Amino acid sequence: xxxxxxxxxxxxxxxxxxxxxxxxxxxVFEPDQPETISRHIYGHFAEHLGRCIYDGFYVGEGSPVxxxxxxxxDIVDALRAxxxxxxxxxxxxxxxxxxxxxxIGPKADRPTIVxxxxxxxxxxxxxxxxxxxxxxxxxxTEPYISxxxxxxxxxxxxxxxxxxxxxxxxxxxxxxxxxxRDKPWKVKYWGIGNEAWGCGGHMRPEYYAxxxxxxxxxxxxxxxxxxxxxxxxxxxxxxxxxxxxLMKNIPHDMLQGVALHHYSVIDWSDxxxxxxxxxxxxxxxxxxxxxxxxxxxxxxxxxxxxDPQGRVDLVVDEWGGWYDVVDGTNPGxxxxxxxxxxxxxxxxxxxxxxxxxxxxxxANLAQTVNVLQAVILTDEEKMLLTPTxxxxxxxxxxxxxxxxDTEVESPVYALDGEDLPAISVSASRDDQxxxxxxxxxIDASRSHPVSLNLKGLVSGDMDAAILRSGNLQDHNTxxxxxxxxxxxxxxxxxxxxxxxxxxxxxxxxxFSEN
Ligand code: AHR
Numbered sequence: 001x002x003x004x005x006x007x008x009x010x011x012x013x014x015x016x017x018x019x020x021x022x023x024x025x026x027x028v029f030e031p032d033q034p035e036t037i038s039r040h041i042y043g044h045f046a047e048h049l050g051r052c053i054y055d056g057f058y059v060g061e062g063s064p065v066x067x068x069x070x071x072x073x074d075i076v077d078a079l080r081a082x083x084x085x086x087x088x089x090x091x092x093x094x095x096x097x098x099x100x101x102x103x104i105g106p107k108a109d110r111p112t113i114v115x116x117x118x119x120x121x122x123x124x125x126x127x128x129x130x131x132x133x134x135x136x137x138x139x140x141t142e143p144y145i146s147x148x149x150x151x152x153x154x155x156x157x158x159x160x161x162x163x164x165x166x167x168x169x170x171x172x173x174x175x176x177x178x179x180x181r182d183k184p185w186k187v188k189y190w191g192i193g194n195e196a197w198g199c200g201g202h203m204r205p206e207y208y209a210x211x212x213x214x215x216x217x218x219x220x221x222x223x224x225x226x227x228x229x230x231x232x233x234x235x236x237x238x239x240x241x242x243x244x245x246l247m248k249n250i251p252h253d254m255l256q257g258v259a260l261h262h263y264s265v266i267d268w269s270d271x272x273x274x275x276x277x278x279x280x281x282x283x284x285x286x287x288x289x290x291x292x293x294x295x296x297x298x299x300x301x302x303x304x305x306x307d308p309q310g311r312v313d314l315v316v317d318e319w320g321g322w323y324d325v326v327d328g329t330n331p332g333x334x335x336x337x338x339x340x341x342x343x344x345x346x347x348x349x350x351x352x353x354x355x356x357x358x359x360x361x362x363a364n365l366a367q368t369v370n371v372l373q374a375v376i377l378t379d380e381e382k383m384l385l386t387p388t389x390x391x392x393x394x395x396x397x398x399x400x401x402x403x404x405d406t407e408v409e410s411p412v413y414a415l416d417g418e419d420l421p422a423i424s425v426s427a428s429r430d431d432q433x434x435x436x437x438x439x440x441x442i443d444a445s446r447s448h449p450v451s452l453n454l455k456g457l458v459s460g461d462m463d464a465a466i467l468r469s470g471n472l473q474d475h476n477t478x479x480x481x482x483x484x485x486x487x488x489x490x491x492x493x494x495x496x497x498x499x500x501x502x503x504x505x506x507x508x509x510x511f512s513e514n
Contacts, residue, residue, distance in 0.1 A: 021411075021448070021449060022449070023449040023450055023451040023500060024408065024409060024410060024411055024423055024448055024449065024450045024451065025408075025409055025450075025451050025453070026406060026407070026408045026423075026425055026439075026450055026451065026452045026453070027406065027407040027408075027452075027453045028404050028405070028406050028425075028427045028435070028437060028452060028453065028454055028457060029404065029405050029406075029407075029456075029457070030404065030405070030457070031402075031403060031404065031405045034402050034403075035357045035358050035402070035403045036357065036400060036401070036402060036403070037353075037354050037357040037398050037399065037400065037401050037402075037403050037428055038357065038360075038361045038362060038400070039083075039085040039399035039400045040085045040086055040142075040361060040362040040363070041350070041353045041354070041357070041360060041361070041362060041363045041398075041399075042082075042083075042084065042085055042350075042363075042392065042395070042396065042398075042399055043084065043085055043086040043087070043088065043144065043317075043362055043363055043364040043365070044079075044084050044086070044087050044088070044364055044365055044367070044368040044375070045087070045088040045089075045092070045317070045318060045364040045365060045366045045367045045368060046087055046088065046089050046090075046367060046368045046369065047089070047090060047091045047092035047093075047094050047095075047118075047366075047367055047371065048090050048091060048092075048094045048098070048115060048118070048123065048127075049091070049092060049094060049115075049117075049118040049333070049334060049367065049371050050118060050119065050330065050332070050333030050334050050335055050370060050371050051333060051335065051369070051370035051371070051378070052367050052368065052369050052370055052371040052374075053090075053127050054123065054126075054127065055370075055378070056072075056075075056368075056369035056370045056371075056376075056378060057071055057072060057075055057127075057135065057368075057369055058070050058071060058072075058126070058127045058131065059071075059072055060126065064381065065380070065381050068138065069131070069134060070126070070127070070131065071131070071134075071135050071138065072378070072383070074383045075369060075376055075378070075383065076135075076138050076139060078375075078376055078383070078385060078389070079139050079141075079368070079375075079376075080138075080139060080140065081393065082375070082389070082392050082393055082396060083396050083399065084139060084141045085141060085142060085399065086141055086142040086143070086144045086189060086362070086364070087135075087136055087139065087141050087142075087143060087144065087368070088144040088145075088146060088191070088317055088364045089132050089143065089144070089145060089146070090132070090145075090146065091117075091146055091194055092117075092146070092194055092318075092366075092367075093117040093118070093194065093195065093198075093199035093200070094115060094117055094118065095146035095147065095148055095191070095193070095194045095200075096148050096149060096150030096151055096152070096193060096194055096199065096200045096201065097113075097115075097116060097117065097148070097150070097151055098148050098152075099113075099148065099152065099156065100128070100129055100148075100156070100160050100163075101156075101159075102125045102128070103125045103127070103128020103129055103131075104128050104129055104130065104163075104175070104179050105179055107124075107125075107126045110124065110125035110126065110128070111125060112124050112125065113125060117199060117332075118332045118333065118334070119330050119331075119332030119333055120332065121332075129160075129163070129164065130179065130180070130181060132145075133164065133185040133187070136185070137185070142188060142189060143185065143187050143189065144189035144190075144191065144231075144317075144362075144364070145160070145164075145187055145189070145190055145191065146190075146191035146193070146194050147160065147190055147191060147192055147193065147215070148193070149192055149193030149196065149200060149201065149211060149215060149233070150193060150194075150196070150199070150200045150201040154214060154215055154218050155218075157190075157192075157215060157218075157219065158218045158219055158220065159171075159172050160172075161187070161190065161219050161220055161228070162220060162222075163175060163176050164176075164184060164185050164186070164187045165184045165185070165186055165187060165220070165222060165223050165224060166184055166220070166222055166223060167183070167184050167223050184223060186223060186224060187224075188224050188226075188228060188229050189228075189229045189231065189362075190219060190228055190229070190230050190231065191231045191233065191259070191317070192211075192212050192215045192216060192230055192231065192232055192233060193208070193211075193212075193215075193233040194233055195233060195236070195261065196208040196211075196233040197233075197235075197236060197239070197242060198236070200233055205241065205242045205245035205246060206245055206249065208232075208233065208246075209245055209246055209249035209250050210249070212232050212233075212246070212250055212254075212255075213249075213250060213251070213254060216230050216250075216254040216255070217254070228256075229256040229257065230254065230255060230256050230257070231256065231257040231258070231259055231315050231317065231362075232246050232250065232255055232257070232258050232259060233259055234246070234258045234259030234260045234261065234314075234315070234317075235259075235260055235261070235299065236261050236262075237261070237262050237291075237295060238295060238298070240298055240299065240302055243258060243260075243299050243302045243303065244302050244306075246258055247302060247303055247305075247306035247307060247312070248306060252306075252307055252311055252312055255312050256312065256313060257312065257313040257314070257315035257361065257362060258299075258303065258312055258313070258314060258315065259315045259316070259317045259318075260295065260296075260299055260314060260315070260316045260317075261316070261317070261318040261319070262288075262291070262292055262295055262316065262318075262319055263288075263318070263319065263320060263321070263322040263366070263372075264285050264288040264289045264319075264320065264321045264322070264345050264349075265288060265321075265322040265323075266281060266284045266285060266288065270324075271322060271323045271324045272323055272324060273323060273324055274321075274323035274324070274326065274336035274337040274338070274339065275326075275337045275339060275473055275475060276473070277323075277341065277472075277473065279415060279444050279472075280415065280416065282341055282444060282472055283413075283415040283416075283418070283420070283444075285321060285341055285344075285345065286344065286345075286348070286413070286420055286442050287418070287420060289321075289344070289345045289348050289349055290348065290420055290421070292316075292319070292348075292349050292352045292353075293352050296314065296316075296352065296353075296356045296359070296360060297356075299314060300314060300356065300359045303359065310358060310359060313359065313360070313361035313362060314356075314359045314360050314361070315360075315361065315362040315363070316353065316360060316362070316363040316364070317362065317363065317364040318364060318366045319349060319363060319364070319365060319366065320342075320345065320346075320365050320366045320367075320372050320373030320388075321336075321341065321342050321345045321372070321373045322334075322336075322366075322372055322373075323336045324336070333370075333371070334367075334371045334372050335370055335371065336372060336373075336374075337475050338373060338374060338377070338386035338387055338388050338475055338476075339387065339472060339473050339474060339475040340387055340468075340469050340471070340472045340473070340474050340475075340484065340506050341472055341473075341506075342373050342386065342387055342388045343387035343388060343390070343391050343467055343484075343506075343508055344440060344442050344506055344508070345373065345388075346365070346373070346387075346388045346391040346392065346395075346508075347391050347395075347424070347438065347440035347467075347508035348424045348440050348442060350391070350392075350395050350398075350426075350438070351424045351425060351426040351438060351440060352424070354398055354403060354426035354428065354438075355403070355406070355426050357403045365388070365392075373388055374386060374388070375388050375389035375392060376389060377476075377478075379478050382478045382481075384476045384477070384478055384481035385476065385481070385485075386475070386476060387467060387469075387475065387476070387484045390467050390484065390485055390486050391467060391508050393486070394438070394465055394467065394486055394508065394510045395438055395510065397428070397430060397436040397510065397512060398426070398428045398436060398438070400430075400431070401428035401429055401430040401431070401436065402428060402429045402430075403426070403427075403428055404427040404428055404429060404435065404457070405427075406425050406426065406427050408421075408423060408424075408425050410422055410423040410424075411423065411443075411448055413442055413443040413444070413446075415444075420442065422441055422442055422443040422446070422448055423439065423440065423441055423442075423448055423450065423503065424439070424440045424442070425437065425438065425439050425440075426438055429457075434460070434512060434513040434514075435454065435457055435458050435512070435513045436510060436511070436512045436513070437452065437454075437510070437511045437512075438508070438509070438510045439503060439508070439509045439510075439511070440507070440508050440509075441503035441504065441505060441506065441507050442506060443505050443506070444472060444505055444506060445505050446505055447502045447503060447504050447505060448502070448503050449500065449501070449502045449503075450500070450501055450502075450503055451498060451499070451500050452498070452499040452500075452511075453497065453498060454494075454497050454498070454499055455496075455497035455498070456497065457497070458497065458513050459513075460513045460514055461494065461513070461514050462492075462494045462499060462511050462512065462513055462514065463488070463511070463512050463514045464488070464489040464490070464492060464501075464509055464510065464511045464512070465486040465487065465488060465489055465509065465510050465512075466486065466487060466488075466489035466504070466507055466508070466509045467484065467485070467486045467507065467508045467509075468504050468506065468507040468508075469483070469484045469506075472506055489501075489509055492511075499511065
């Protein structure tokens with residue numbers, strides 16, 4: 001049983017008898033039952049949406065931007081440095097409109113399509129199955145393909161699986177070979193539709209559960225070690241009935257993961273600016289981000305009832321901040337800036353995922369390039385790494401590490417009569433035996449001293465890195481792309497297993513045993 005305890009003090013910080021803020025005690029300790037933080041929690045998402053694929057990842061072979069088969073080399077390098085474990089494609093809502101056979105064969109012969117969900121733009125299908133799977137090979141990442149259930153057929157999806165995975169002779173593997181690829185890519189992760197309750201077909205959960213069973217029946221496991229990993233289109237936010245109906249009505253040997261989508265959005269009809277926001281908006285974004293904790297606990301409780309052995313995973317395959325688009329950009333392209341607020345979302349939510357590593361085995365930040373909470377922004381030949389990228393980079397030490405238990409009595413971050421825990425933490429031990437602790441202080445104005453009890457856990461010394469900036473609204477620009485980046489943090493004491501430090505306002509820190 002994992003133990004992650006968060007208690008938060010209902011006072012505005014604790015004052016010692018000398019009038020100084022006393023330190024928050026954080027205990028880190030070995031779990032009773034070791035649990036691995038799946039590296040797949042650190043997954044990404046690339047949809048045919050706005051400038052994520054076209055004019056993002058993919059610039060085409062004739063582009064002056066250095067590329068490999070049309071894929072930008074600088075993006076590949078940046079994502080390789082993140083060690084991204086998986087990449088979800090082609091949607092999102094787009095997935096349920098996508099017919100994969102339109103995107104294979106000579107590019108000049110491919111039909112155009114209209115992207116009805118995102119801006120009504122015409123696409124020439126020059127980025128298709130081969131382009132995506134070859135990109136995944138360049139990135140050394142696992143592809144996660146979302147299949148078309150809403151407007152496709154069972155045969156179409158079964159053919160796609162055969163095309164990508166079958167090594168022997170068959171109609172689809174012959175077609176793949178005709179298109180220049182001999183060996184199959186062996187795609188393990190398949191989504192059976194996306195947001196079936198909404199853009200994926202406005203289905204009721206009972207109907208979708210039956211549809212899922214039919215699709216899952218005809219997707220061949222052939223050539224995939226351990227079989228395909230099939231993911232059911234999951235609930236939005238607190239739609240607990242959706243999870244309940246799926247867990248009850250789909251045989252668990254047909255189901256490896258159930259999805260969940262939750263965005264840190266203030267109000268769907270008035271999302272606010274990504275850059276020009278006040279503290280009240282910031283606070284609301286943090287409330288929506290902390291909500292991930294409650295959502296995971298409640299969806300997990302339902303899954304526990306139907307699957308006490310924990311065989312079916314929770315896959316949070318869309319998460320992140322969502323604001324109004326940047327002025328002057330296409331409203332259907334979902335282009336937003338990425339500030340220190342987004343770094344707080346990332347640090348906090350990734351800590352939540354780590355701490356729920358027993359059920360959350362996969363997650364996908366929306367989206368990788370130029371869309372929503374992107375880790376990379378591009379402008380013609382220029383590229384920048386966002387604060388969110390840097391959090392992902394700092395946290396990669398947790399990938400496939402063993403989760404350590406933590407106990408924290410967090411002070412509160414309060415605004416207008418409401419409060420939240422100011423501090424979030426998660427910790428792990430990597431395969432070299434080194435301990436890593438990630439800490440986030442979301443408080444907009446107050447530093448919080450912390451005292452971490454690491455007795456018996458750490459034998460070496462500790463190093464630390466910090467991501468911070470002067471203003472919550474700060475972000476990297478193409479003129480100043482390195483304004484925000486992690487720097488070494490030395491302002492801490494580590495003696496006799498006790499680590500003390502003061503966490504600056506809205507900062508993310510990772511302490512690592514060296
Ligand atoms: O990530 C953008 C969109 O958000 C996805 O296409 C959809 O699944 C969700 O509603």
